[in-house]
Amino acid sequence: AQSVAQPEDQVNVAEGNPLTVKCTYSVSGNPYLFWYVQYPNRGLQFLLKYITGDNLVKGSYGFEAEFNKSQTSFHLKKPSALVSDSALYFCAVRENNAGNMLTFGGGTRLMVKP
Amino acid sequence: DAGITQSPRHKVTETGTPVTLRCHQTENHRYMYWYRQDPGHGLRLIHYSYGVKDTDKGEVSDGYSVSRSKTEDFLLTLESATSSQTSVYFCAISDRGGPEETQYFGPGTRLLVL
Numbered sequence: 370a371q372s373v374a375q376p377e378d379q380v381n382v383a384e385g386n387p388l389t390v391k392c393t394y395s396v397s398g399n400p401y402l403f404w405y406v407q408y409p410n411r412g413l414q415f416l417l418k419y420i421t422g423d424n425l426v427k428g429s430y431g432f433e434a435e436f437n438k439s440q441t442s443f444h445l446k447k448p449s450a451l452v453s454d455s456a457l458y459f460c461a462v463r464e465n466n467a468g469n470m471l472t473f474g475g476g477t478r479l480m481v482k483p
Numbered sequence: 484d485a486g487i488t489q490s491p492r493h494k495v496t497e498t499g500t501p502v503t504l505r506c507h508q509t510e511n512h513r514y515m516y517w518y519r520q521d522p523g524h525g526l527r528l529i530h531y532s533y534g535v536k537d538t539d540k541g542e543v544s545d546g547y548s549v550s551r552s553k554t555e556d557f558l559l560t561l562e563s564a565t566s567s568q569t570s571v572y573f574c575a576i577s578d579r580g581g582p583e584e585t586q587y588f589g590p591g592t593r594l595l596v597l
Binding site: 399401403405411413459464465476 | 487523524525526527528541542573575582583585586587588589590591
């Protein structure tokens with residue numbers, strides 16, 4: 370069965386510093402990995418996904434994520450954090466034979482302080 | 484929010500009453516999903532639809548039913564609401580199935596069952 374873990378409930382970072390939000394996954398086949406962001410009282414917005422190919426995936430708002438097969442990780446990164454990046458971030462995974470079933474992590478709250 | 488509306492946006496109801504939530508899309512996408520979001524659990528799939536009158540169960544389907552009589556509308560019904568169904572409910576859509584598909588989310592419905 371597919372699963373995903375976000376080990377940090379909250380990440381605090383100062384504006385202008387690099388940020389990393391961690392995600393690890395478990396699948397029985399090839400993983401398809403996604404990051405979403407949720408701003409207060411809003412739905413989830415798609416940031417980026419990994420399907421195959423280059424391990425570094427670039428997405429919206431300057432975010433990128435690095436797929437690491439040996440460590441089964443898909444960490445979200447940004448070189449320079451903005452206060453407006455403060456939000457709830459979700460990692461999600463789907464394995465090849467899972468049909469449409471997308472499994473989400475519990476979420477990580479990112480707080481960027483001025 | 485990707486041409487998706489949800490109604491109502493907020494609802495307070497009493498235990499034992501029926502509740503219907505509506506998801507409406509203007510994208511003409513084939514696939515529609517209902518999730519619930521609870522702290523620490525991320526999003527969990529309740530039911531999904533892969534076409535008009537074609538639906539299937541997700542991870543947490545007990546106590547919920549769905550219907551899809553038109554491409555644009557996907558209804559979620561709580562036959563007899565319980566306090567454990569207090570949650571935020573999100574609808575999502577996608578234009579094709581398969582492991583690579585990206586799901587796009589509506590703004591959510593906040594449901595409180597007293």
